[in-house]
Amino acid sequence: MHISSAIFHCSAPDLDACPDGSLPEFAFIGRSNVGKSSLLNLLAGEAGLARVSPKPGFTKMINIFTINKNWRLVDLPGYGFAEGSKKSTRQFNKAVSAYLKHRANLSLVFTLIDSGLTPQEIDLEFIGWLAQNGVPFVLVFTKTDKITPAEVKTNITAFMAAIAPWFVQPPATFTCSANTGDGRQALLGVIEEMMTAIRAETPAEPEEKPAGPVTRKRGHDLDRPW
Ligand code: GDP
Numbered sequence: 001m002h003i004s005s006a007i008f009h010c011s012a013p014d015l016d017a018c019p020d021g022s023l024p025e026f027a028f029i030g031r032s033n034v035g036k037s038s039l040l041n042l043l044a045g046e047a048g049l050a051r052v053s054p055k056p057g058f059t060k061m062i063n064i065f066t067i068n069k070n071w072r073l074v075d076l077p078g079y080g081f082a083e084g085s086k087k088s089t090r091q092f093n094k095a096v097s098a099y100l101k102h103r104a105n106l107s108l109v110f111t112l113i114d115s116g117l118t119p120q121e122i123d124l125e126f127i128g129w130l131a132q133n134g135v136p137f138v139l140v141f142t143k144t145d146k147i148t149p150a151e152v153k154t155n156i157t158a159f160m161a162a163i164a165p166w167f168v169q170p171p172a173t174f175t176c177s178a179n180t181g182d183g184r185q186a187l188l189g190v191i192e193e194m195m196t197a198i199r200a201e202t203p204a205e206p207e208e209k210p211a212g213p214v215t216r217k218r219g220h221d222l223d224r225p226w
Contacts, residue, residue, distance in 0.1 A: 001068075001189065001191060003044055003068060003188070004068055005066075005069065009072065012063075013095060014094075014095040015095065015098040015099050015102060018064065018099065021105035023071055023072050023105065024071050024194070024195060024198050025064075025073075025074050025105050025106050026072070026074065026107055026108050026110065026191050026194075027075075027100070028073070028075055029076040029077075029096070029111055029112065030079075030112030031112075031114070031123060032078035033078075034112045034113065034114050034142055035114070035142035035176075038178035040073065042181060042184055043187060044073075045184075049073075049075075062075075062096070062099055070195070071191065076096055077096060079093070079126055107136070108137065108138065109130065109135055109137035111123075111139055112140050112141075112142050113140070113141050113159060114141075114142055115142060115146075115147070116143055116147050116151075119155075119158050123159075124159075124163065127139075127166070127171075128166055131163075131167060132166075137171060138172040138173065138174060138190065139171050139173045140173075140174045140183070140187065141155070141173065141175045142175075143177060143178075143179075144175045144176065144180075145182070174186055174190075
């Protein structure tokens with residue numbers, strides 16, 4: 001997939017403030033420092049993600065970008081961040097959990113895990129929560145250039161073993177490095193294939209009618225196309 005435009009749409013404090021559901025959304029989430037910003041910039045490529053948030057508070061918002069005018073990239077706040085009062089942490093978690101549970105046009109969540117670490121409790125807890133709530137997601141192991149391929153493999157194997165009891169079919173896994181560009185095409189390929197599947201499932205609207213919200217978009221409604 002070629003990214004020709006990546007336009008900042010809005011920073012939403014909660015689900016109600018999110019834009020209409022007319023475009024499929026692909027969300028990215030991970031612990032602070034997992035490499036999410038670096039990966040998003042890698043994915044956006046030359047188009048760049050039009051804006052780096054000017055205020056610290058924006059890192060706790062649901063930041064939404066429209067890509068190629070036909071899908072949205074949703075940058076979700078990192079879980080387990082250290083700063084901020086307990087109250088804002090709670091509010092923030094509520095907003096993210098509402099978004100993940102109820103956003104009808106959410107197609108897939110890319111959950112980022114640092115490939116250089118052994119399984120972390122906070123990541124495992126979050127995956128357990130995703131599984132419990134039937135949120136469609138894949139795992140993306142980041143920063144693979146930092147350690148040897150053998151070490152990456154060991155950490156991924158340990159992670160998958162830890163979450164195995166929660167799944168009949170384990171989630172798909174990907175690796176990436178913002179430094180080498182590894183993983184970019186594979187991740188964009190997942191989005192492209194899902195977009196193709198979504199288009200095939202959505203009946204064409206007559207031209208004169210304005211496009212209504214997309215209703216059947218969540219990944220678990222579709223056969224995994226990758
Ligand atoms: P975020 O907090 O999840 O948005 O993480 P950032 O993208 O800001 O990255 C956190 C730190 O990890 C920064 O120092 C990055 O330079 C570094 N980093 C991010 N991605 C990679 C990667 O693929 N390889 C390496 N070696 N470092 C990375």
